[in-house]
Amino acid sequence: MTEKILVTENVHLYYGKKEALHGIDLSFKKNDITALIGPSGSGKSTYLRALNRMHDLADNVTVNGTFMFNGQDIYAPNTDTVSLRQKIGMVFQQPNPFPFSIYDNVAFGLRTAGHKDKGFLDETVEKSLKQAAIWDEVKDTLHKSALSLSGGQQQRVSIARALATGPDIMLLDEPTAALDPMSASKVEDTMMQLRNQLTMIIVTHSMAQASRISDKTAFFMDGNLIEFDNTKKVFLDPTRQETQDYISGRFG
Ligand SMILES: Nc1ncnc2c1ncn2[C@@H]1O[C@H](COP(=O)(O)OP(=O)(O)OP(=O)(O)O)[C@@H](O)[C@H]1O
Numbered sequence: 271m272t273e274k275i276l277v278t279e280n281v282h283l284y285y286g287k288k289e290a291l292h293g294i295d296l297s298f299k300k301n302d303i304t305a306l307i308g309p310s311g312s313g314k315s316t317y318l319r320a321l322n323r324m325h326d327l328a329d330n331v332t333v334n335g336t337f338m339f340n341g342q343d344i345y346a347p348n349t350d351t352v353s354l355r356q357k358i359g360m361v362f363q364q365p366n367p368f369p370f371s372i373y374d375n376v377a378f379g380l381r382t383a384g385h386k387d388k389g390f391l392d393e394t395v396e397k398s399l400k401q402a403a404i405w406d407e408v409k410d411t412l413h414k415s416a417l418s419l420s421g422g423q424q425q426r427v428s429i430a431r432a433l434a435t436g437p438d439i440m441l442l443d444e445p446t447a448a449l450d451p452m453s454a455s456k457v458e459d460t461m462m463q464l465r466n467q468l469t470m471i472i473v474t475h476s477m478a479q480a481s482r483i484s485d486k487t488a489f490f491m492d493g494n495l496i497e498f499d500n501t502k503k504v505f506l507d508p509t510r511q512e513t514q515d516y517i518s519g520r521f522g
Pocket residue numbers: 285290308309310311312313314315316317
């Protein structure tokens with residue numbers, strides 16, 4: 271039996287009275303990369319943010335449905351959202367380093383979790399920057415401001431920051447959309463290197479990117495999941511006409 275690290279069923283989400291997700295069933299196998307694709311406004315980010323309770327931060331959002339992470343109910347009242355988000359980390363479209371040093375950015379989550387031991391922090395910062403494929407570029411300037419880096423480097427530092435707390439799942443919402451092609455390709459390489467180490471769910475508008483890096487693809491439209499299958503199948507032989515129209519560029 272294949273191991274599902276994350277299972278969601280019958281997900282409905284409302285912004286105020288407006289329903290934005292109309293009953294999504296989607297599950298993720300451990301260490302798979304899944305691409306979420308679909309037209310603008312189809313609910314990809316809304317769904318992604320529901321997975322680590324980012325909507326908790328807004329007051330008009332209602333989330334219904336089942337969300338099980340390693341057999342644990344994500345929305346159980348006793349779930350600690352800080353540790354949840356360390357296990358289900360997130361990277362956004364705009365690189366968002368904090369205005370302090372590269373080192374302190376990556377150590378941030380560890381310090382929040384109460385780690386103080388310098389040896390442990392040094393080791394984990396180095397390991398995370400290596401995993402994010404940026405160590406060689408920053409190892410001599412760890413105490414310089416993260417804001418002095420290029421956009422692509424900042425994005426890889428954001429990935430390192432998310433990796434430092436040892437997540438099982440990484441959510442990435444258009445992580446290369448704001449980057450120049452060269453930086454985008456470096457960030458994409460980083461994701462490829464992380465393959466098999468953790469489960470990734472990535473929203474992308476790039477069909478080329480989805481087909482290059484993902485094992486599975488989920489096609490969203492108007493708050494519904496239209497098709498979910500192996501990436502090859504979705505791109506080469508989609509079951510639904512809407513999927514075919516979208517990937518061949520007829521709308522979206
Ligand atoms: N904070 C919000 N308040 C009210 N409605 C929202 C909010 N965020 C998103 N929506 C609505 O929910 C729907 C889904 O939006 P969402 O941002 O999830 O789409 P998306 O697929 O990520 O689009 P894009 O590709 O443009 O990022 C849209 O109709 C959008 O207008």
